[in-house]
Amino acid sequence: xNKQSPVQLQSADSPVLRALAASGLPTEEFSQMTGPLGxxxxxxxxxxxxxxxxxxxxxxxxxxxxxxxxxxxxxxQPYILDLVPGQSMVEHLLRQGFDVYMIEWxxxxxxxxxxxxxxxxxxxxxxxxERVLEHAGESExxxxxxxxxxxxxxxxxxxxxxxxxxxxxxxxxxxNGDGLESLKAWMAPDFxxxxxxxxxxxVPAEWVQNTLRALRPFGxxxxxxxxLNQIDNAEVVRSNLRMGRWETDNVPFPGxxxxxxxxxxxxxxxxxxxxxxxxxxxxSLSNIRMSLLHLLAQDDHITPYASSRDLVPMAGxxxxxxxxxxxxxxxxxxxxxxxxxxxxxxxxxxxxxxx
Amino acid sequence: xxxxxDWNKLSPLAIWRDWLVKSETQWSxxxxxxxxxxxxxxxVKRQVDEMRMAHRQFSEVAQASLAxxxxxxxxxxxxxxxxxxxxxxxxxxVTAQLSLLREAMVSTGAIPPAAKPARNRKPTVAKKV
Numbered sequence: 001x002n003k004q005s006p007v008q009l010q011s012a013d014s015p016v017l018r019a020l021a022a023s024g025l026p027t028e029e030f031s032q033m034t035g036p037l038g039x040x041x042x043x044x045x046x047x048x049x050x051x052x053x054x055x056x057x058x059x060x061x062x063x064x065x066x067x068x069x070x071x072x073x074x075x076x077q078p079y080i081l082d083l084v085p086g087q088s089m090v091e092h093l094l095r096q097g098f099d100v101y102m103i104e105w106x107x108x109x110x111x112x113x114x115x116x117x118x119x120x121x122x123x124x125x126x127x128x129x130e131r132v133l134e135h136a137g138e139s140e141x142x143x144x145x146x147x148x149x150x151x152x153x154x155x156x157x158x159x160x161x162x163x164x165x166x167x168x169x170x171x172x173x174x175x176n177g178d179g180l181e182s183l184k185a186w187m188a189p190d191f192x193x194x195x196x197x198x199x200x201x202x203v204p205a206e207w208v209q210n211t212l213r214a215l216r217p218f219g220x221x222x223x224x225x226x227x228l229n230q231i232d233n234a235e236v237v238r239s240n241l242r243m244g245r246w247e248t249d250n251v252p253f254p255g256x257x258x259x260x261x262x263x264x265x266x267x268x269x270x271x272x273x274x275x276x277x278x279x280x281x282x283x284s285l286s287n288i289r290m291s292l293l294h295l296l297a298q299d300d301h302i303t304p305y306a307s308s309r310d311l312v313p314m315a316g317x318x319x320x321x322x323x324x325x326x327x328x329x330x331x332x333x334x335x336x337x338x339x340x341x342x343x344x345x346x347x348x349x350x351x352x353x354x355x
Numbered sequence: 356x357x358x359x360x361d362w363n364k365l366s367p368l369a370i371w372r373d374w375l376v377k378s379e380t381q382w383s384x385x386x387x388x389x390x391x392x393x394x395x396x397x398x399v400k401r402q403v404d405e406m407r408m409a410h411r412q413f414s415e416v417a418q419a420s421l422a423x424x425x426x427x428x429x430x431x432x433x434x435x436x437x438x439x440x441x442x443x444x445x446x447x448x449v450t451a452q453l454s455l456l457r458e459a460m461v462s463t464g465a466i467p468p469a470a471k472p473a474r475n476r477k478p479t480v481a482k483k484v
Contacts (some may be wrong), residue, residue, distance in 0.1 A: 045454045047447040050440065062476040097476040109437045135458070137475070185391045191400050199407060217386045222379035225372035301383070305397070351478035 037242065038079030040090050042102075044265075046131040050106025053128045055135060059094040059212065064354035066166055067091060067136040069100040069128065071149040071156075074120075074257060075208045077249045078104045080334050081146065083242050089333055092343045098354065101132045105251070113201035113255035118279040120257070121155040129156075133164060142167035142354060144346075145315055146333060147303065151175070151265075154311065158287045159278060167291045167353045169346065170311060172303040173331055175285070177269035179307025181280050184266050193262045202252035209250045217303045243330060286316040293349050294322045297332035306311060 046053035070090070072078035081102070082090040093100050103125070108115065132141055143165055145153030150173025157168050174180060187193065196203060213220060223240070230236045253261075270276035276283040294312050296305065305324075312322040323345055327337045389395055425464040460466045 034377060043454060044447050044450040047444065047451040050444055052447045053451075058359045058472045060472060060476070062473045065474045099472075099474070107440060109440055132371045136474075181391055182387050185393070185396045186399050188393075188396055188400075190397070192404065195404070196407060214390070215387065216383045218382045222376045224377045229369050229372050230375075301378075311357075355477060 008182075016332075035084045035238070035242070036038075037245070038077075038082045039084065040082050040088060040094070045101075045135050046128060048124060048127065050108060050112065051065070051124055051128075052104045052106060053131055054104060055103045055340070056090055056094055056100045056102070058099060060097040063097050063099040063241065064142050064351065065138060066142050066354040067101060067132055067138055067329040068142045068144060068350070068354075069132050070100065071125065071143055071145040071153045072103060072105065073146055073148040074105050074152070075148060075205075075251055075253050077246060077251060078102060080246050080330065082318075083246070083334055087239060087242065087339070089338065089343060089346075092339070093347070095118075096347050096351070099136060101135075103128050107251050108202050108254045110201040113197065115254040116256040117152075117155065117260050119290060120152055121159060122279045122281075125156045126160065129164065133142065140164050140166040142169065142350060144169040144171065145173060146171045147173065147329070154285070155278065155283055155290065157290065158283045158285055159281050161287045161289065163290070164309060165290050167293070167350060168288065168317075169293045169295065169350065171295045171342075172297055172300055172332055173294065173311060174307040175305045175314070176272045176307050177266040177313045179274075179304055179309075179325060180266060181306070183211070185265055186211070186214075187262050189267060191262070193259060197255040197259060200252075200255070202255050205250040205252050205257045208253055209248065212250075212302060217252040219301070239336065243334065246334075247330070272314065285311070285314040288315040289317055292320040292352050294316040295331055295346065296322065296324045297327050298324055299327065300329045300332070323349075 041057040042054040043057070044052050045055045047202075069180070070078075070081060073079065082088045085091055090100055090102065105120075111148060129201055133139065140158070141164060143153045143157070150164065150170035153168060154170060154173060154175060157165055177184060177278075196207070223244075227237065227240050264270045264276055271283060271285070272282050274282070274286075292312065292315050294308065297303075300308075309322075312320050325332060325337075325341045325345065327335055327341070331337055332342055390399060403431045414429065418430055421428040457466070
């Protein structure tokens with residue numbers, strides 16, 4: 001647990017301080033109000049380029065045999081899954097007795113603009129899987145993938161039928177490009193993705209952020225209004241500030257991956273058509289044969305149901321399940337509802353399959 | 356205090372904000388539906404191209420002006436960010452190598468293994484979901 005006491009602002013004349021005090025909130029700086037994010041104790045056990053494979057310090061006396069590897073998104077910071085104690089999916093899994101590892105992809109630099117999906121699903125991810133098994137001393141593992149991280153996990157599972165993957169849990173994972181109607185319309189064939197890549201190398205984080213915001217144009221305004229109506233609840237304000245800080249902390253999209261996502265995933269919709277070839281191998285969802293759980297958010301504007309509903313029916317797994325949980329894309333994993341709905345559902349599904 | 360709470364509930368601003376939050380989904384859906392129209396999409400693409408070009412032109416002008424004033428530009432900060440990123444990656448690589456070294460030393464008996472929780476946990480929920 002973080003024992004840091006919040007630092008008090010010195011200037012008593014600050015209008016921010018006065019407003020906070022008038023609202024009955026502690027007069028802390030906003031950065032202190034959010035607390036240190038992603039602070040669950042961990043150790044880097046593998047690194048490759050910007051990638052870091054983290055192993056979280058277990059928080060239970062005994063752990064399940066099968067370790068869990070969390071695959072995060074390429075365009076968001078991984079700490080959304082480990083915000084602060086009490087609002088952390090990672091911490092919850094650790095307390096329930098899972099041995100948890102996490103891939104942090106890092107911020108791509110200009111030199112990484114040529115990275116493609118093949119680099120992630122045929123090289124980096126398999127190496128991380130190998131390292132997790134070596135570190136845990138086990139022969140099988142579970143993967144939990146969120147959003148684009150879920151898509152990477154799906155591609156990995158489909159391309160490695162002989163994988164040591166025992167369980168695959170996807171959270172808000174898009175597989176059908178046609179279901180991402182807005183993105184598909186905005187990135188229709190006359191959208192010049194090459195000019196963007198040529199100018200920036202990687203798609204800048206601001207572009208990623210603005211695009212995601214445009215999917216729900218008044219969402220930010222509504223969030224601010226809702227917060228004002230709950231200003232007397234300090235914990236709600238803190239939670240909101242944490243999420244807000246994460247939402248504005250995007251990561252650039254590697255140029256090569258962006259090109260593939262626009263051309264192959266969105267425009268040609270190759271994944272559900274069984275036409276996607278990566279590294280000379282055809283990606284077939286029917287090759288996914290391990291136990292599969294897909295956790296979806298009911299009001300997900302980033303990964304709408306039309307884009308995610310095909311995963312479970314198309315997967316070749318015999319043991320497969322789809323669970324739709326109340327909430328939005330981010331609330332699914334980190335909101336107050338996640339704690340009462342999604343995390344227990346995940347644990348109930350994964351625990352019996354991790355022995 | 357209950358009086359404050361009642362007043363807050365009766366506040367016209369709070370009621371208006373509440374209405375705004377409740378109707379936000381419809382507003383957002385209406386606008387995104389409009390943006391899916393091919394003509395609106397062309398407009399979006401045009402805006403993106405214009406912003407990209409404007410950014411490039413502004414960067415060139417700003418960089419020249421800042422260099423003349425002996426001040427760092429955004430490009431300089433990005434270059435610094437990249438160097439720091441490389442340093443961070445280097446440190447992570449060293450940490451990972453140390454982790455491997457420690458495991459190797461444990462396997463040869465040079466150092467005692469760290470205490471680890473037993474990997475024999477059983478679920479309390481017996482039935483699969």
